[in-house]
Amino acid sequence: MVENCMEGYNNCITCMFAYGKTGSRKTHTMLGDIEGGTRRHSVNCGMTQRILEHLFSRIQKEKEVRRDEKLKFTCKCSFLEIYNEQILDLLDPSSNNLQIREDSKKGVYVENLKEVEVSNARDVIQQLIQICNTFIFALGP
Structure with a gap:
C-alpha cells in the first residue's frame, strides 16, 4: 500500500479489516499502545503506526533523492x-x-467527509487519540 501511494495512487493506507471474536486483541494489533505511540518506534505500537511511519519515512527519502x-x-x-x-x-x-x-475524476469517495492535512505519523496518531478521547468522554463514567 505504501509503495502504491508513493507511485501516485490515491490510497487508503490504513484501510484494513481486522476480523475475529470479541477479545481476540484486534484493536491492540491495529493500534497497540496508542498513548505511548506518540514516541517514534515504540515497541508496543500497532500496525497503523508502523505503516504511517514507513509512509512518512519513504516520503522523506523521496524528497531527499529528488x-x-x-x-x-x-x-x-x-x-x-x-x-x-x-x-x-x-x-x-x-x-x-x-x-x-x-465520480469519473475523483473515483469513489464519501461526500462531505472531513479531511485534515498531516505532515507526519505523529499528526495522524494525535488525530486518532483525539477521536478516542472524544468517544471516551461521550460515554462518560
Missing part, C-alpha cells in the same frame, strides 16, 4: 465508521449518514 525537482507531497487523513449501514465522520461527529459517491 530535491532538485522540488516535489510537494500532500497527505490528508480522515476517519469514518460504518455501522448499521450508516456512515459517520469521526472527525466531525455532528455529521452523520454521509453518502458514498462515485
Whole structure:
C-alpha cells in the first residue's frame, strides 16, 4: 500500500479489516499502545503506526533523492465508521449518514467527509487519540 501511494495512487493506507471474536486483541494489533505511540518506534505500537511511519519515512527519502525537482507531497487523513449501514465522520461527529459517491475524476469517495492535512505519523496518531478521547468522554463514567 505504501509503495502504491508513493507511485501516485490515491490510497487508503490504513484501510484494513481486522476480523475475529470479541477479545481476540484486534484493536491492540491495529493500534497497540496508542498513548505511548506518540514516541517514534515504540515497541508496543500497532500496525497503523508502523505503516504511517514507513509512509512518512519513504516520503522523506523521496524528497531527499529528488530535491532538485522540488516535489510537494500532500497527505490528508480522515476517519469514518460504518455501522448499521450508516456512515459517520469521526472527525466531525455532528455529521452523520454521509453518502458514498462515485465520480469519473475523483473515483469513489464519501461526500462531505472531513479531511485534515498531516505532515507526519505523529499528526495522524494525535488525530486518532483525539477521536478516542472524544468517544471516551461521550460515554462518560
